[in-house]
Amino acid sequence: MIARILKEPLVHFLLIGGLIFATFSVQDDTPPAPDRDQIVITQADLATLSAQFEAAWKRQPQPDELNAMTQELIREKVLVRAALELGMDQNDAVINRRLSQKMEFFAASIAEAIEPQDGELEAFYQTNATDYQIAPQFALNQIYLGQKSTPETVATTLSALKEGEDPTELGQPTLLPARLDLTQSRALDSAFGTGFAAALSPLSMDEWVGPVKSGYGVHLVQITDKSPSTLPPLDQVADRVLSDWQSAKREEVQEQYYQTLRRGYEVTLPQTDGGS
Amino acid sequence: MHRNVIFRDNGDRARQVVPYTTQEPVGSPDPLKLYEYLENYEAKTNGAAMAFAHNGNLANGIMFPVDAQYTGREIDEFYVEQRAKWEPIYEVTQIKGDGEAHPFLSPDDEFADYGTWDLGNLDLSEAKTDDMLAGEYAREALKNGLLLEERLGTNPYQFGMIGATDSHNSLAAVEEENFFGKHSGYEPNAERLSHPFFESDNGTLYAWQMVSSGLAAVWAKDNTRASLFDAMDRKEVYATTGPRMTVRFFGGYDFSENDLRRRDVAAVGYAKGVPMGANLTEPEEGQAPSFLVAALRDPIGANLDRVQVIKGWLDADGNTHEKVYDVAWSDNRVADASGKIPAVGSTVDVSSATWANTIGAPELITVWTDPDFDPNQRAFYYARVLEIPTPPWYLYDVVKFGVDMPEGAPSEQQERAYTSPIWYSPKG
Numbered sequence: 001m002i003a004r005i006l007k008e009p010l011v012h013f014l015l016i017g018g019l020i021f022a023t024f025s026v027q028d029d030t031p032p033a034p035d036r037d038q039i040v041i042t043q044a045d046l047a048t049l050s051a052q053f054e055a056a057w058k059r060q061p062q063p064d065e066l067n068a069m070t071q072e073l074i075r076e077k078v079l080v081r082a083a084l085e086l087g088m089d090q091n092d093a094v095i096n097r098r099l100s101q102k103m104e105f106f107a108a109s110i111a112e113a114i115e116p117q118d119g120e121l122e123a124f125y126q127t128n129a130t131d132y133q134i135a136p137q138f139a140l141n142q143i144y145l146g147q148k149s150t151p152e153t154v155a156t157t158l159s160a161l162k163e164g165e166d167p168t169e170l171g172q173p174t175l176l177p178a179r180l181d182l183t184q185s186r187a188l189d190s191a192f193g194t195g196f197a198a199a200l201s202p203l204s205m206d207e208w209v210g211p212v213k214s215g216y217g218v219h220l221v222q223i224t225d226k227s228p229s230t231l232p233p234l235d236q237v238a239d240r241v242l243s244d245w246q247s248a249k250r251e252e253v254q255e256q257y258y259q260t261l262r263r264g265y266e267v268t269l270p271q272t273d274g275g276s
Numbered sequence: 277m278h279r280n281v282i283f284r285d286n287g288d289r290a291r292q293v294v295p296y297t298t299q300e301p302v303g304s305p306d307p308l309k310l311y312e313y314l315e316n317y318e319a320k321t322n323g324a325a326m327a328f329a330h331n332g333n334l335a336n337g338i339m340f341p342v343d344a345q346y347t348g349r350e351i352d353e354f355y356v357e358q359r360a361k362w363e364p365i366y367e368v369t370q371i372k373g374d375g376e377a378h379p380f381l382s383p384d385d386e387f388a389d390y391g392t393w394d395l396g397n398l399d400l401s402e403a404k405t406d407d408m409l410a411g412e413y414a415r416e417a418l419k420n421g422l423l424l425e426e427r428l429g430t431n432p433y434q435f436g437m438i439g440a441t442d443s444h445n446s447l448a449a450v451e452e453e454n455f456f457g458k459h460s461g462y463e464p465n466a467e468r469l470s471h472p473f474f475e476s477d478n479g480t481l482y483a484w485q486m487v488s489s490g491l492a493a494v495w496a497k498d499n500t501r502a503s504l505f506d507a508m509d510r511k512e513v514y515a516t517t518g519p520r521m522t523v524r525f526f527g528g529y530d531f532s533e534n535d536l537r538r539r540d541v542a543a544v545g546y547a548k549g550v551p552m553g554a555n556l557t558e559p560e561e562g563q564a565p566s567f568l569v570a571a572l573r574d575p576i577g578a579n580l581d582r583v584q585v586i587k588g589w590l591d592a593d594g595n596t597h598e599k600v601y602d603v604a605w606s607d608n609r610v611a612d613a614s615g616k617i618p619a620v621g622s623t624v625d626v627s628s629a630t631w632a633n634t635i636g637a638p639e640l641i642t643v644w645t646d647p648d649f650d651p652n653q654r655a656f657y658y659a660r661v662l663e664i665p666t667p668p669w670y671l672y673d674v675v676k677f678g679v680d681m682p683e684g685a686p687s688e689q690q691e692r693a694y695t696s697p698i699w700y701s702p703k704g
Contacts, residue, residue, distance in 0.1 A: 193575040215575040
């Protein structure tokens with residue numbers, strides 16, 4: 001039970017929050033003497049600039065390039081500081097979005113550190129089994145009878161097949177494949193038009209049947225193999241399950257975090273009198 | 277002028293170089309400098325890369341030069357060799373206009389005027405003049421390539437043809453009923469048709485004139501980056517203006533009517549001939565090349581009107597020529613006295629932006645032999661496949677948003693595919 005509680009994200013927040021609070025309370029909180037004229041560029045700042053440049057250009061910056069980037073950094077710091085003093089960060093949609101995003105990222109980074117417990121992935125995989133199902137597959141032979149066909153043509157072709165005639169000599173020659181190995185429904189639909197795979201579902205195995213409609217017209221079809229929709233074992237889809245579990249966890253933690261923060265505020269909405 | 281660069285390799289190699297730009301002094305707008313960069317990439321990483329151009333139609337004459345390079349220097353052996361080496365394909369159709377043929381250059385081709393953008397350069401800062409067109413359109417470039425090959429020994433414009441969207445929204449939504457526009461500013465809305473795409477003293481190009489095009493089709497062995505690259509490198513590719521048509525095109529000397537009964541067109545094609553993008557082999561005395569061409573329409577698209585073979589050649593006096601042959605068509609139409617196949621008709625209903633597959637054919641296949649073959653003349657052949665008329669994308673907008681049809685906008689169009697050519701060179 002204790003172990004369970006220690007794993008709760010909410011507990012992590014309270015602990016982290018407490019820690020931050022404690023750190024600040026033991027610090028000397030008399031404000032430092034305001035020194036607004038100071039902008040300090042450290043060696044670490046320069047190293048960061050060089051690294052950024054190298055990532056883009058695959059080489060170290062020349063001294064004049066580093067100098068230009070440093071001037072740009074100073075410019076940014078001056079403008080940001082002046083803007084803060086003028087209160088320009090207030091009521092700005094872009095800044096508000098960025099700050100709330102940073103809070104969401106903060107919650108997400110905590111979620112990423114959480115590992116699934118024994119059996120937790122298995123349970124997640126069972127609950128969301130439909131996400132991992134493999135669509136039905138069919139293997140088939142087909143004869144194309146043209147854009148339109150008559151019941152007579154269908155009947156004579158079927159009886160010719162019964163008498164053992166070579167299927168590749170029947171119907172119209174076509175660029176469509178005469179024979180397909182086990183193929184997923186989606187691939188069948190993209191080759192023959194939407195709805196073709198669905199039309200195959202009720203057909204029985206091994207015998208020639210028709211007419212079956214496709215985007216191109218009328219076919220006779222012989223299903224030679226099929227594999228129903230199946231749920232692959234967990235170890236075959238473990239990577240996907242883990243990644244889905246992680247994103248579900250992330251959303252859960254973000255929501256808990258928000259609710260925790262939300263409880264610290266009293267929100268007042270405008271009065272509605274129904275008249276305006 | 278724009279060029280796309282494609283790497284055969286993954287990030288481990290491609291990340292070793294910085295993308296090339298046209299910006300001086302590090303970059304340059306001179307294509308020869310880009311080729312140098314590609315050469316360096318291959319030497320440094322042992323990888324492979326290619327470049328291809330698009331929007332020759334907006335280049336105001338300088339995409340496919342015959343006399344002077346971009347820098348003004350005379351076109352020499354080095355230029356034609358380099359261009360042939362690094363630019364195996366060309367993007368022949370896209371949203372900013374179709375660049376296969378122009379009615380001024382191909383007055384006898386009744387289907388040459390598709391998605392034509394010929395007011396000027398990209399931003400309309402310079403107006404177009406007729407003398408610029410020859411340096412802009414793919415068919416003319418293919419013809420001039422024969423001329424330059426005769427003169428300099430290498431054909432700089434022996435390119436395969438692909439289509440692309442050039443959309444800036446990562447969407448391949450260039451079918452008429454799903455057109456998502458050139459960029460986020462032209463996503464479907466009631467105002468987009470009447471918005472000026474480019475405007476200057478030289479004229480206005482309206483957003484309705486965007487062409488909902490195109491796609492690149494690649495005949496590759498595997499669906500891997502390397503296999504796709506290799507197929508593009510050997511030009512075994514074709515372009516469509518949006519529909520997912522399947523098109524086969526083989527050239528050889530032994531194709532026969534019997535091959536049409538076969539269901540495995542590719543097996544016959546590779547066994548008896550060469551595929552799109554390749555060179556014909558040597559004919560024996562008295563032989564003329566024949567072409568096995570087969571087209572299957574988009575499984576959820578419009579039927580096919582016809583298949584044409586377009587031939588270009590260079591005569592003994594050094595003049596280039598072209599001719600469009602109808603080789604397969606639907607509905608058992610009969611050629612008129614002049615040998616022309618009558619129009620397929622139309623099922624387009626303007627009030628509802630719909631059409632029906634009650635005309636045309638789901639697939640067309642034929643073997644066509646060049647009736648005018650001269651073994652002493654350089655030539656190329658490519659196939660053009662036309663769909664039956666369908667509503668253009670803006671007609672769907674007109675119906676959906678209840679707005680007026682833009683002034684001067686045609687209410688139907690024929691989408692198409694262009695294969696890469698097959699070339700013939702006389703011996704010696």
